[in-house]
Amino acid sequence: MKIGKKTGRGIASILLGIFSLIYVSPLFIILFNSFKSQTNISNEPFKLPSAATWVGAANYRAGINDYGLLSGVGWTLLITIGSVAAILLLCSMFAWFITRVNAIYSKILYVLCVFSMVVPFQMVMYTLSQTADALRLNTPWGIIIVYLGFGAGLAVFMFSGFVKGIPLEIEEAAMIDGCTPVRTFFKVVLPIMQPTYITVGILQTMWIWNDFLLPYLVLDRNKYNTISMLIQYMRGSFGVVHMGAIMASLVLAVIPVVILYLSAQKYIIEGVAAGAVKG
Amino acid sequence: MASITINHISKIYPGNISVIEDCNLEITDKEFIVLVGPSGCGKSTILRMIAGLEDISSGELYIGDRLVNDVPPKDRNIAMVFQSYALYPHKTVYKNMAFSLEIAKTPKEEIDVRVREAAKVLDIEHLLNRKPKALSGGQRQRVALGRAMVRNPAVFLLDEPLSNLDAKLRASMRTELIKLHKQLGTTFVYVTHDQTEAMTMGDRIVVLNAGLVQQVDTPQKLYDCPNNVFVAGFIGSPQMNFIDATLKKDGGGYVLGINGDSLRIPADKVMDALAQYDGRSVKLGIRPENINDDADYVAAHSDSAISAVVEVSELMGSEVYLYLRYGDNMLTARVAPTTKSKIGDNIKVSLDMNKLHLFDIESGDVILN
Numbered sequence: 019m020k021i022g023k024k025t026g027r028g029i030a031s032i033l034l035g036i037f038s039l040i041y042v043s044p045l046f047i048i049l050f051n052s053f054k055s056q057t058n059i060s061n062e063p064f065k066l067p068s069a070a071t072w073v074g075a076a077n078y079r080a081g082i083n084d085y086g087l088l089s090g091v092g093w094t095l096l097i098t099i100g101s102v103a104a105i106l107l108l109c110s111m112f113a114w115f116i117t118r119v120n121a122i123y124s125k126i127l128y129v130l131c132v133f134s135m136v137v138p139f140q141m142v143m144y145t146l147s148q149t150a151d152a153l154r155l156n157t158p159w160g161i162i163i164v165y166l167g168f169g170a171g172l173a174v175f176m177f178s179g180f181v182k183g184i185p186l187e188i189e190e191a192a193m194i195d196g197c198t199p200v201r202t203f204f205k206v207v208l209p210i211m212q213p214t215y216i217t218v219g220i221l222q223t224m225w226i227w228n229d230f231l232l233p234y235l236v237l238d239r240n241k242y243n244t245i246s247m248l249i250q251y252m253r254g255s256f257g258v259v260h261m262g263a264i265m266a267s268l269v270l271a272v273i274p275v276v277i278l279y280l281s282a283q284k285y286i287i288e289g290v291a292a293g294a295v296k297g
Numbered sequence: 298m299a300s301i302t303i304n305h306i307s308k309i310y311p312g313n314i315s316v317i318e319d320c321n322l323e324i325t326d327k328e329f330i331v332l333v334g335p336s337g338c339g340k341s342t343i344l345r346m347i348a349g350l351e352d353i354s355s356g357e358l359y360i361g362d363r364l365v366n367d368v369p370p371k372d373r374n375i376a377m378v379f380q381s382y383a384l385y386p387h388k389t390v391y392k393n394m395a396f397s398l399e400i401a402k403t404p405k406e407e408i409d410v411r412v413r414e415a416a417k418v419l420d421i422e423h424l425l426n427r428k429p430k431a432l433s434g435g436q437r438q439r440v441a442l443g444r445a446m447v448r449n450p451a452v453f454l455l456d457e458p459l460s461n462l463d464a465k466l467r468a469s470m471r472t473e474l475i476k477l478h479k480q481l482g483t484t485f486v487y488v489t490h491d492q493t494e495a496m497t498m499g500d501r502i503v504v505l506n507a508g509l510v511q512q513v514d515t516p517q518k519l520y521d522c523p524n525n526v527f528v529a530g531f532i533g534s535p536q537m538n539f540i541d542a543t544l545k546k547d548g549g550g551y552v553l554g555i556n557g558d559s560l561r562i563p564a565d566k567v568m569d570a571l572a573q574y575d576g577r578s579v580k581l582g583i584r585p586e587n588i589n590d591d592a593d594y595v596a597a598h599s600d601s602a603i604s605a606v607v608e609v610s611e612l613m614g615s616e617v618y619l620y621l622r623y624g625d626n627m628l629t630a631r632v633a634p635t636t637k638s639k640i641g642d643n644i645k646v647s648l649d650m651n652k653l654h655l656f657d658i659e660s661g662d663v664i665l666n
Binding site for chain 1: 348349350371375376377379380381383384386387396397400401
């Protein structure tokens, strides 16, 4: 019986190991290709770099110097930080309000928010880009508002789930202790919601950082480019496909997200589970 | 320090659901008053209205001389201890206790003095740096009390603060709370569904049922002279026995006819009010300790003796509960552990007619105590 169990576990581990390798392999392929010359990337994409094909940091220099990768990183950083901060702060306040205020309109607002999660982006992308243009939201600052709208569904859903699990007495105790509603939120509710903040923050960061379609449709491409947009241009918009710079840019784009995910995956799992159970 | 005046207060929730109806109550300064009643009777709602956590639908609420109907909780000079303790999970015990003072912008030195003073009284000085999750139920309860104490409130509101503790800890915390009340000399309003807590702790007890105040009195008076069948049945454990009987005039006095027995009401208990019940059914109430199976007692009180069958006998250590079948009625008798009565015995017991209560069978109001 014991041997059977052990064998089962062994087989499961091997299978999961193989799957993990399959999932991780694109990252490694990008990483080692980023140190290979242009021709070798195209001709032998799965071959490890050798002394003959090794070009060092040339591809990274090309990405930075020729394609303005650093400015892309800057804009992506600004949009991501701004959007995630807005989503976290406003959606948590909103979720707290609609969960605690027992009125029909708060239930309607909750349903609307949750409903927004099931509407495919492709359905609204044309009207959205037109509206964003008309409202002059085609800047990195303006797109933060668009991201707030798109991120609100999941964020409100997760925050609401968590707030429902916070005993109301804690907030009442804060009221008796002298807190106004705003102070109750910032001094009591917000610190208690910390795990959900981390979870929502990471999920939203990964999505916004990696997003291509929304900035591509909304942003004024002559002035502002995110990393994803730049990579697309490297892919062919300038007449030449610079595979080396693409690989280097992809590595630079992926590194922050991978670090963020690895350092906080515990919170993601915890937060998603909490929302699911309590929601 | 403050008195509380509740003047014709009602609470009606949306959908015309009435929870409290025309409640009137005077709580004097430094009094320990206990609101007691079954679940859903409205006791916590009254407490929450005093705290300002529930709106008052109609009526007036005064704390001291100040009308506080529309005063927010933070400005009522009250402190509340919740059933779940409601400690801030992200703050240490010290920070939990200091929070209200920090909000009030009290100087740091004074906060420190007051927190440490309260911690000393409650014997939680060694816990000040811990977070609530690292505390036991009893310790959390003390922290919740400490958080209330540091504010030096005029009124302490306690909403079933002992119900999450085990029986032993609850008994010791009861004593602690009584001591604390004496030490602080503040008005305490305490909500519980446990009549033992109410009897042991309150200067006065407010018995509530279905949103209505049934009786407000001292524990002893509630026990001895209940206003109605509900109070008589709610206060006391095991609860009072009730038997339907017929009141009849007999010579100069009255007798109660039950199952063919005639029990004479003592002459000194006879009153004019009994005349209107002559020949009518009434509800007789007798407490378990007023039913005696001792042979000598039964012989001496043969005019109130009845025969009953012992169905269950429970030894409680210092006493025995006999569950007796008397005609269609079940009676509980609290007798000495030396009793010879056994399950299945047909025994004679005598009722102490001086401790008899009579109630109107329709209204439930008391006729005779």
